[in-house]
Amino acid sequence: MNSSALIMMLVTEIVVTAVTIYYFVKVLRTPPKAEQDSFEDNDEAKK
Amino acid sequence: MTGNKEAWGSRVGLILAMAGNAVGLGNFLRFPVQAIQNGGGAFIIPYLVCFLLMGIPLLYVEWSMGRFGGNKGHHSTPFILGSMDKRKFWKYIGVFGIFTNLAVAAYYCYLESWTLSWMWHSITGSFSGQTQAEVASFFGSYVSLETIEPIIFWVICLLLNTWILSRGLSGGVEKVAKIGMPLLIIFGAILAFIAVTLKAGDHGAVNDGTVGLNFLWTPDFSSIWSAKVWLAAAGQIFFTLSIGMGSIQCYASYVRSKDDIALNAMSAGWMNGFVEIVLGSAIIIPIAVGYLGIDAVVEMTKNGGLGLGFKTLPYLFDQFGGALGVMCGVFWFGLLFFAGITSSLAMGTPCMGFLQDEFGWKREKAAWTFGLTVLILGLPTVLFFNYGVFDEYDYWAGTVSLVVFALLEIILFAWVFGMDKGWREITSGADIKVPTIFKYIIKFVTPIMLGLVFIASLPGIWSQIKNEGIDKQILAATDPAIIEQLKTQLLYVNISRVGLLLVWFAVAYLVYIAYKKRVKEGRFII
Numbered sequence: 398m399n400s401s402a403l404i405m406m407l408v409t410e411i412v413v414t415a416v417t418i419y420y421f422v423k424v425l426r427t428p429p430k431a432e433q434d435s436f437e438d439n440d441e442a443k444k
Numbered sequence: 445m446t447g448n449k450e451a452w453g454s455r456v457g458l459i460l461a462m463a464g465n466a467v468g469l470g471n472f473l474r475f476p477v478q479a480i481q482n483g484g485g486a487f488i489i490p491y492l493v494c495f496l497l498m499g500i501p502l503l504y505v506e507w508s509m510g511r512f513g514g515n516k517g518h519h520s521t522p523f524i525l526g527s528m529d530k531r532k533f534w535k536y537i538g539v540f541g542i543f544t545n546l547a548v549a550a551y552y553c554y555l556e557s558w559t560l561s562w563m564w565h566s567i568t569g570s571f572s573g574q575t576q577a578e579v580a581s582f583f584g585s586y587v588s589l590e591t592i593e594p595i596i597f598w599v600i601c602l603l604l605n606t607w608i609l610s611r612g613l614s615g616g617v618e619k620v621a622k623i624g625m626p627l628l629i630i631f632g633a634i635l636a637f638i639a640v641t642l643k644a645g646d647h648g649a650v651n652d653g654t655v656g657l658n659f660l661w662t663p664d665f666s667s668i669w670s671a672k673v674w675l676a677a678a679g680q681i682f683f684t685l686s687i688g689m690g691s692i693q694c695y696a697s698y699v700r701s702k703d704d705i706a707l708n709a710m711s712a713g714w715m716n717g718f719v720e721i722v723l724g725s726a727i728i729i730p731i732a733v734g735y736l737g738i739d740a741v742v743e744m745t746k747n748g749g750l751g752l753g754f755k756t757l758p759y760l761f762d763q764f765g766g767a768l769g770v771m772c773g774v775f776w777f778g779l780l781f782f783a784g785i786t787s788s789l790a791m792g793t794p795c796m797g798f799l800q801d802e803f804g805w806k807r808e809k810a811a812w813t814f815g816l817t818v819l820i821l822g823l824p825t826v827l828f829f830n831y832g833v834f835d836e837y838d839y840w841a842g843t844v845s846l847v848v849f850a851l852l853e854i855i856l857f858a859w860v861f862g863m864d865k866g867w868r869e870i871t872s873g874a875d876i877k878v879p880t881i882f883k884y885i886i887k888f889v890t891p892i893m894l895g896l897v898f899i900a901s902l903p904g905i906w907s908q909i910k911n912e913g914i915d916k917q918i919l920a921a922t923d924p925a926i927i928e929q930l931k932t933q934l935l936y937v938n939i940s941r942v943g944l945l946l947v948w949f950a951v952a953y954l955v956y957i958a959y960k961k962r963v964k965e966g967r968f969i970i
Contacts, residue, residue: 398657405486405661417711417717423707
């Protein structure tokens with residue numbers, strides 16, 4: 398691959414992958430709200 | 445009273461379902477073709493700019509509209525839009541959010557059924573030992589309905605979709621997303637690895653897989669000054685995120701007012717971007733260029749990526765030979781199937797939500813009614829595929845309707861509902877800090893961009909209405925048999941267009957009946 402294609406691909410893919418992982422991990426790490434929320438699983442867990 | 449007691453099981457399930465709604469066949473078949481036709485690696489610049497200025501704002505708007513309407517007991521766009529302003533016509537604008545889903549599901553389920561069929565043929569070895577022309581002719585015979593097989597796979601696909609929808613959000617849609625999305629990413633990652641590590645000389649390949657990557661990613665920076673490239677990028681962002689359909693609002697309508705939508709929207713939106721950019725760019729083009737060379741791939745992609753995906757790739761996988769060839773075929777059509785079904789399920793939920801909310805129908809009854817409607821509406825796309833009916837549905841429901849609805853809904857959100865109230869909706873319960881600049885982007889930049897996309901598409905719409913494409917073909921044709929076939933195609937295209945218009949008015953009439961019912965029962969809308 399030529400260097401401009403390689404740089405374009407790597408920069409784009411690293412940025413997109415990093416942002417995707419960042420947001421998804423943030424979702425996983427955010428604790429459910431104390432009050433009743435939108436999700437049945439959380440409500441069952443609180444019972 | 446509404447009979448709608450649906451709920452999401454988990455936050456991850458909601459995000460995967462929403463990402464599955466966005467991830468479709470276009471992520472793998474349309475994006476790489478758009479990239480090579482519009483500046484290669486440089487295409488990513490207008491693509492990401494459009495994502496930031498149009499995609500993300502519309503995701504915020506649709507998620508917050510959905511949650512706002514849902515908390516008032518509305519789970520489909522007619523009454524979600526109706527709850528945002530007292531003027532009655534907004535609920536008829538919301539008709540697009542049901543019409544589009546019905547009409548797109550009608551042809552999309554047929555496309556989805558191809559992936560099931562091709563997966564089956566990959567397993568049974570139907571493509572084994574065939575030439576490239578024979579595999580391509582298999583596709584031609586298939587859509588010409590030379591056997592009953594396409595109908596069988598289509599009906600199986602419809603039954604599967606309807607059955608899953610009848611299991612509800614947490615028991616059906618969410619479970620499929622939780623299985624389908626991880627499998628899709630695993631299949632995609634394996635295929636991308638095989639494609640990128642392909643070596644010239646291995647299994648008859650003439651180029652390394654990286655030649656295709658190089659071709660796709662080499663930036664032509666002069667292209668970013670071209671309006672055509674920006675329109676292509678805006679169009680790709682538009683269609684890849686499933687915005688302007690009404691399905692995002694429906695999914696988000698089951699989120700409570702104090703729960704986050706901002707982080708959820710970003711997580712689902714970027715997940716779609718990951719699948720499209722990282723996986724979508726690394727499979728079809730590297731393999732095709734590896735075997736056929738750049739010139740042949742450029743020629744083959746002039747009419748989009750569908751032919752490459754269904755007519756060429758099965759032949760190329762067969763070159764891998766043995767179990768690897770079968771595995772790649774199953775993975776490729778398997779990932780396309782999961783991409784398809786997670787999207788088609790999202791098309792069913794707004795229609796079901798409407799029937800459950802407005803007419804108190806049980807979930808199962810609503811699901812089977814949706815399935816039957818899609819069967820009736822989809823039949824012309826199956827029977828008359830070669831007469832352009834499929835493409836006509838795609839143009840009006842899958843292209844024009846989305847742009848019109850998105851433009852009108854952002855005007856409602858930013859200028860009628862009001863940006864201050866709108867911003868409170870977006871940021872309420874947010875688990876991330878939404879940059880304030882998006883308040884101004886949503887109010888000014890996104891509507892202007894959508895307006896430009898709409899204006900730019902007007903000549904194409906006018907040309908389509910006048911059937912200029914078919915007329916030109918008739919004028920250029922000399923064979924009386926071809927002229928006769930084109931005239932028949934013209935007839936079918938016009939009939940399907942009128943049919944779609946009737947569907948729109950039928951949905952509008954149902955909304956009118958529902959509104960009158962609400963007034964009679966004293967149920968509030970706003």
